[in-house]
Amino acid sequence: MKHIFNDPNELLKCAINAQPTLNPSLAVDVAQGVVYDTHSPTPHRRVSVIAGGGSGHEPAHVSLVGTGILQASVSGHIFASPSSTHILHAIQRTPPTHAILLIINQYTGDKLNFNRAAQKARYDGRVVHTVTVGDDVSLSPTAIAKVGRRGLTANPLVCKVAGAAAERGLDVEAVQLISEAVAANVATIGASPQHCHVPGRERAQDESTDNSLYVELGLGIHNEPGAKKVVDNSHSPHTHLIQDMLLRILSSPYTAFGDEDDVILVVNNLGGLSLVELYGVVGVASEVLTRQHAIHPLHTLVGSFMTSLNMPGFSLSLLNVTRADSVCGGVGGVSVVDLLYDPTAVTAWPAMSMGKNTSIEQEERQERVEDGYDVGAEVETKTEQNKTHDKVNLEAQPSTLTPHSRLIAQAVHSACDAVLAAEPDLTHWDTLVGDGDCGTTFSGGASAIKAALAADRLPLTHPAPLFYSLSLLVESSMGGTAGALFALYFGALSNALSGANDVGEANASVDVDWSVHLTSAALTALDELRLFTPAQVGDRTLMDALIPFSSALESGLGIAVAAQHARKGAEETAFMVATLGRAAYCTDYADGSDVNDKDNTHNNKTPNIPDPGAMGVSAIIGGIAGCFN
């Protein structure tokens, strides 16, 4: 697949840098993936709305920043959540008197990282509310019982309504209520004859050779395979497809559509569909709604709202404005339709009314970070500064190591090398069962840690500051679900080890102390991690490696055997059905709910492929264990 940009980092840097050119009131902080509005908010405004997520879904969210929609956006790598550190930077770009509403898309990494950023901002005294958005109707309630519905086109709709409500001066509780009402009343399903391609990444095997005539129905926006493959040899396959999609929306168990309800139809380009085809979809969808369902949408929105790179498909959404209005009970005296129609300076939003003219002082928007798009950039927030100065001085590490701290350095090094060696496999597996970013997420963390080690920036003399530094490093360099979980786990290890001896202490009990302390800390940290994820053994996540590892340590089996247990646990994920994380969307309709799949094209999509996160964790543990043999 040819692209104009083949280096994703360069691509993201240029795309973010372009935003002030497109809307002069914007400024960017490229290193943090943040775009923010510098236009002075009207005095009656009390709320800033922020949204973000992985890149690759533009205009969401970089191009939704501006008067009337978002105050700031924050973007991670392609298809990977930004870290909480970066999200906190976006929060810090808002007027300090404003309450914040974070619009979170329902994906594991986004939920972890945005909620963690909210926690940090609250610690800094900010008022932060959140709304989580999931509108996909392609998967059955049983299939997504744990992971929840994916966030698709509802997200930009919620951003628009929330931004307009904030612009009208409503308080954060009211803006949240309206946003939740909209989020709960959108139903979306996507379809595409082909997946998208991530610049710079290897092509999935079937990408170039796939000449079949099917269209995937209910596929995700990160290349998660569709819930169903539709093969249709009739002259008008699009009509059957669109009928099927609308039927699934109208009969979905998630959102009700009554005969008298007013709806808005949204036809969203998934990124690579020609406009003429997109308009064709609008025509057919409107006709199907009118003729077969007696539904006359109040308004039809068409364009790119939530894309998936260059995917040549579309999604259909219906927003039930009657029910959304009834949920929020006319709070603030406005209706959802009013808010959708409110003017905005955001040019990526389709013109439903005249855009507002904003005059912006040039100097106000000059602040730009000229370095590359670098999610590994080290940043210190107010919260982190307090902690770092209490606990760790990253700059002042001795380069002359005691034997014990040298061993620790070797273990860290070896764990990183094991991850880097595993990266191609992790990427391959995640491409087949997830969104393909797991390998680069893990290797990003490993490279950042190796760089810190090489620069003597890791405190190797005591485990508590060491794990604290590691938590900061993975948080800023990884992103995604894995980055958030590692940051939480290492942070918890650090807290649990704060009473442990210095590793440099030259006495015979050091080794004993370390294994005792580490075992107890590993168990405490696992408990803390469980506050953030419900994953158990058998859910096909990285916990399938971490839990057996911790149990083996608890049984006194020693690190080498514990590493074998982690490996075994990780390998066994190959025979598990995912119920959490991105892979949950790639599994079968085990409950048989896809009654339309008559030709049984819906085969098991994870045959003998281990969970990449679990294999990554096992590689880390194996790398560490190798140093203690």
Ligand SMILES: Nc1ncnc2c1ncn2[C@@H]1O[C@H](COP(=O)(O)OP(=O)(O)O)[C@@H](O)[C@H]1O
């Ligand atoms: N809820 C969860 N709890 C624990 N681990 C999870 C969860 N969801 C996903 N994972 C792990 O995260 C790995 C993917 O990591 P990553 O690529 O960072 O995720 P994402 O693509 O969602 O950002 C999966 O292979 C799985 O091991």
Ligand SMILES: O=C[C@H](O)COP(=O)(O)O
């Ligand atoms: O684009 C991807 C999502 O916004 C991030 O979700 P994830 O980190 O769970 O993959």
